Amino acid sequence: MNAHARHRRIDLTAALAGVAATLVLAAGCGNGAAKEAEAKAAAPAAPPVLDIGKENTVRVTLDDIRTGPVISGTLAPKDQATVRAEVGGSVLSVSAEQGQAVRRGQVLARIEARTAGEAVTSAESSVRSQEQALELAKRELARAEKLVSAGAVAERAVEAARNEVVRLESEVAGARSRLLNAREALGDATVTAPISGVVAERPVNAGDVVAPGTALYTIVDPTSIQLEASVPSESLAAVRVGAQVTFQVRGYPDQAFTGRIERVSPTADPTTRQVPIWVTVDNRSGRLVAGLFADGRVTQEERRGLVLPLSVIADPETQPSVLRIRGGKVEKVSVRLGLVDAQNERAEVVEGLADGDVLLTGVAQGVTPGTQVRVTDRSQAAAPAATPASAAPKS
Template sequence: MFRYVLPLVVPVSLAFLLSACGHDEPVPVAVRPAMVVKPQPSAQAMDSYPGEVRARFEPDLAFRIGGKVSRRLVEEGQRVKANQALAELDPEDVRLQLEATRAQVAAAEANLNLVRAERDRYKTLLDRQMVSRSQYDNAENLYRSGAARLKQIKAEFDVANNQASYSVLRAPQDGVVARRSVEVGQVVSAGQTVFTLATDGEREVLISLPEQGFGRFKIGQPVSVELWSQPDQLFSGRIRELSPSADPKSRTFAARVAFTAGSVPAELGQSARVFIQTADKVSLSVPLSALTAENGATYVWVVNANNTLKKVPVRVGAFGEKSVPVLEGLGPDDWVVAAGVHVLLDGQQVRPVDRSNRVVNLAAKE
C-alpha cells in the first residue's frame, strides 16, 4: 500500500516546501560606510607659512625688588599652578630693612606718647593761665608732627613688609614655564625677566610674514591651519595680530593666528602650517583617491543629504602629490567620497563617516 501512497506524498510535500520558500522575506542589504571629505582650497592658490603653537597670553614674570637669586623651584617646560612659588631671593636684606622700619615705628609711637602728654600738660596750665597761648600752640604742633611722623613710618613699614613677600616669585595663574632666564646665584634687578609663563587657555600659531606683499595681510583675515601631527585636517583661523615693525635680524613681520574652529587639539610647541589665500577666487581641491574616470571623463561621487550617491562630472587641473584642483563641478559645501570610489553605484545608499570613522550627519552640516 505504501508503494502506491509514497509517489503521491512526495510531490505534495515538495509543493508545500516550494510555497513556503516563496514567502521568505528578502535579506536586507547592508549599508556600506563611505569616507567623506569636503573640498579644500587648492594649495596652488594658497601661500603656506611654517609656525609654532603658542599660548594666547605669555606674560614675562619678574621680581618686584632686586636681589640675589637663592632658590629656583621650577624648570623650563614644567606645569605650574596659580600662586605656586617659582623662585626666591636672598631674604636677608629685606628682613633687615623690615626690622629697621619696625624699630622706627616703635620710636615714633614713643615720641607720640611723649608729645601727647606734653600737650595735655600745657592744656591744663593754659586753662589755669599759667602759660602763654604761644607755648601751648608749640606743644600742639609738636603733637601733630609726632602723629604725622608715626603715620609716615607705619606706611613705610607696610611697604617693607610687602617687599619681604616680594622676595618670593609666584605664578599669577595656571600654565607652563615656557622660558627660564636666570640661574641660582645671579643678581637680578627689579623688573628683570626671570620666567616666561605660557598660560592655560587659548592657543595660537606664531608665524613670520615676508616683507614683500606684507600690505595684503590684514587683521581678521581668514586662514587655514594644519597641524603637522594631523596632516590630513585643516582648522579654520584668522590673523589676530600683526607686528607693526620687522624683526631687525630676519626682516620678517611676526603674526599671530587664532583658531576659530572651537576646540583644537593643539599643544604648546607643536609645529604648524598656516595657509593664506593669494587670490580673490580660489579653486577647490579633492584627494586623488576621490577621482574616477569613465569614457575619458572625470567624476567624483557626491553624497546627498539623504545619504545617497550621485556621480558628478568635474573639470580638474594639474595633479598634485596628494590632491588635485577642481576647476568646475563642485561647491565648497559638497561632501565627496574619498576612498573606494571604484565600487560605488549611482543612487546607492551609504553611511558617511570621517577619517576617524565617526558618522557624519550631512543634514546637520548643510
C-alpha cells in the same frame, strides 16, 4: 554474356553513379564555405578595446574647496610671563622644573631674606618709637590747651605743641610706609607664579646669587597659541580680522589646524612687502607647541561642490575640457569651472560633469575620443593566481 557477367556490370555502374553524386555534393559544399569566408572578409572588423590602468583614471567627487592667499609664520605663546627677582640675594631653593605645569600663586623659588628681614625689624621699631613720641606730643598739646584756657601760659605754647604733633604725625606716616615696603620686600623673597601655565625656561639654580631684575622663570600658557605670520601685500584685500586660517606644521604633516585672525598690522614690511598678521589658535588639546614653523592660507572663499585635479583639465584658462569614460568609450566633455585652488591643484566643476564620473589622467589623456576602453586594475592582475583545488599539494 552470362548472368554472372551482367551482375558485375550492374554493380560497377552503380558504383560510378555513387562516386559522381559524392563529387557533386562535395563541390556544392566547397562553394558554400568559400562564400561564407568571403562574407566574413567583407564584414567590418570589430574595433579593438584599449585597456586603461586604474591608476590613469580619477573619479569626480563631492568635496570642500577653498581659495585664499598663502601665509607662513611661527607659532608663539599668546600669554607668557617672565618672573624676575624683586630682591637681590642668594637663591635658597627652586621648586619648579622646566616643562612642569604650575598654578597661579604657586611658590617657585625662595631668595635669602636676611637683609629684608632686618629691614622689617628696623622699620617696626621705628614705627613703635614714633607712635610713642606722637602719643606724648598729643598729651602735651592737651595740657597746654588747658593752661592757656586758665591763663597760666601764653598762646604760643599751644602753637608749639600743635606743631610738634603735626611733625610727629608725619614721622609716623613715613615709618609706617617704610615698614610696608620692608614687608613687601620680605614677601618678594618668596617668588610665586603670576599666571597658570608651563615652565618654559628656568635659567637659575639653588645657590645662585641674583640681583634685582634677574630673570628667574619664563612661564607660558600652552592652551592659547598664536600664529605670527605674514601675507603678501597684494593679497591684503582677502585679509580681515575674524577670517579663518587653515595651516599645517611639520610635526603633524597630515593634520590641519585652524585659527582666526585677531590682528592685522597697519603697515607692511618695507623690504619684503609682507603684512604681519596674528592668528589666535585654540590649543586646549596641547598638541601644538611654541616655536614650530607653520604654513597655510587665509580662507577667502569656501564651498562644497564637484572637485577634480587640475591635471585632468585641458586648456583650463580658455576652453576647459576633460576626457570622460562613458559606456566603455572615451568622450571629450567641455566643462565650466568654479573655484580654483591653485595651491592644492584642484578645481571645482559647476557644469558638464556629475558625481562619480570617471576621467582620464596621466598618459591616458593621449587617448583619442571615441576609442573603446576597458579599465583594469593592474595590481590585482599582477597578483598570483590561486592554485586550483585539483592541483593542490597533498598533505
